[in-house]
Amino acid sequence: MARTEVFKRNSVLAMNTFGFTVMFAVWVVFAIIGIEIRRELHLGETEFAVLVALPVLTGSLLRLPMGMATDWFGGRPLFTALLATSAVPLLLLTRATAYWHHLVLGLFIGLAGTSFAIGIAYTSAWFPQRLQGTALGIFGAGNTGASLTKLLAPSLMAAVPAGGIGLIPGGWRFVPFVYAIAVLLAAAVYWTFTYTDHAHHKSHSLAEMLEPLGHVRVWRFSLYYFLVFGGYVALSLWLPKYYIDVYGLPLKQAALLTAIFVFPSGIIRAPGGWLSDRFGARTVMYWVLGTCVATSFLLVFPDFQLAVRMPGRYAEGREAFRLSFALGPAGFTVLVFVLGIAMGIGKAAVYKHIPHYFPDRVGAVGGLVGVIGGLGGFVMPILFGALAQWTGLPTTTFAFIFALSVACLVWMTVVVHRLTREAAPGVAEELDGGTEGGPVPAAAGPVGAAAGVGGAVRAGRARPRLSGGSE
DSSP, X not given: OOOOHHHHHHHHHHHHHHHHHHHHHHHTTHHXXXXXXXXXXXXXXXXXXXXXXXXXXXXXXXXHHHHHHHHHHOHHHHHHHHHHHTHHHHHHHTTOOSHHHHHHHHHHHGGGGGHHHHHHHHHHTTSOHHHHHHHHHHHHGGGGHHHHHHHHHHHXXXXXXXXXXXXXXXXXXXXXXXXXXXXXXHHHHHHHTOOOOTTOSOOOOHHHHHGGGXXXXXXXXXXXXXXXXXXXXXXXXXXHHHHHHHHOOOHHHHHHHHHHHHHXXXXXXXXXXXXXXXXXXXXXXXXXXXXXXXXXXXXXOOSEEEEEOOOHHHHTTOOOEEEEEOOOHHHHHHHHHHHHHHHHHHHHHHHHHHHHHOTTOHHHHHHHHHHHHHHHHHHHHHHHHHHHHHHSOTTHHHHHHHHHHHHHHHHHHHHHHHHHHHSOGGGGGGTTSSSTTOOOSSSSHHHHHHHHHHHHHHHHHTSOOOTTTOO
């Protein structure tokens, strides 16, 4: 029976989300099994940080070429091949013994992270612009694969004795063994329920594909994504260790509390896409960055106590006034939960812009933004470890996130105000419609520019509002 286009695109969206969920669970597997590897190999802070972050490096750097390859060859064969071939390094990981074994295999396991670039280009090709924010938000909810690892991996590690049973490895090695079987099954399911998109296989040259990367706007979006996605990945990897080292919690409880950050942040991405469609990505990003600034600021403070010394005659018969602050596991979890929600919505808002401004270069632009965001997931855990080791304060993790959030908010505000002054207050809804920082496309001079602005506004009223146009 012939399938309608609506059925096909919904099936593709469902399978892309499913495949991305599986791949994301694989991508962050070292966040849990790395705890046991650290004990087994007696790793230091920096060695552990490199171990958990290295898969993020390859998964980030290769997003751009994989996104471009999707524009050329289509998402269906690439995504299926990625799922199937991921089984190889996972199975080899069950036999790894030396630290360098884990690092090398981690690089190959990191290829799972490129599934995002494939899925973004493949999904956007199936949906009209008015639905792309919601569709990409649903696809991006596959980030919840990280919470699957947090919830399942500790139980899997305890399911089989460390010595294994026959050919089945035990202890932490049972986790990559199960994941290898899962990705092979997922590849078969994915191929069965997806369809070839004939809009792919484009004939653009490499130079044409890379042309949008010269726009400052692309790099600004990349910085936003460095925060909201890179920070999400970094905290997904770092929080289990944070809970163990700071609060003395067992691994299973630390993983569960981390899932409270990971799962809602992943699942909220779908509503985040709808919010971006409804209110505009610029408005949403203001709320996202403001929330990141506020929550990370509160998380910066270590436990402290201040004693106020009273003047001589006032101190008689009185105890010194003391002000103390201690953020326990419950308060900490609430704050990182709110931070995760903001990051999840922000991930959808950033990607809402790409198919609007670069409809024929989604793979290349989305790939670059994904590269920068993924690099955040690689760089930040290493910075977290270095800062904690240098200062002795684990809360420097959130000091870095606070500084980055402020930088993003300031840059966006400066650009918005500058474009408003250069154009006119009446184009607030179309702020990023042209080349960033460039002149309004109209006749020369202030009068001509004003006329061009007025024409753009009038044209905007005569057609449906560009929901992604507001940055």
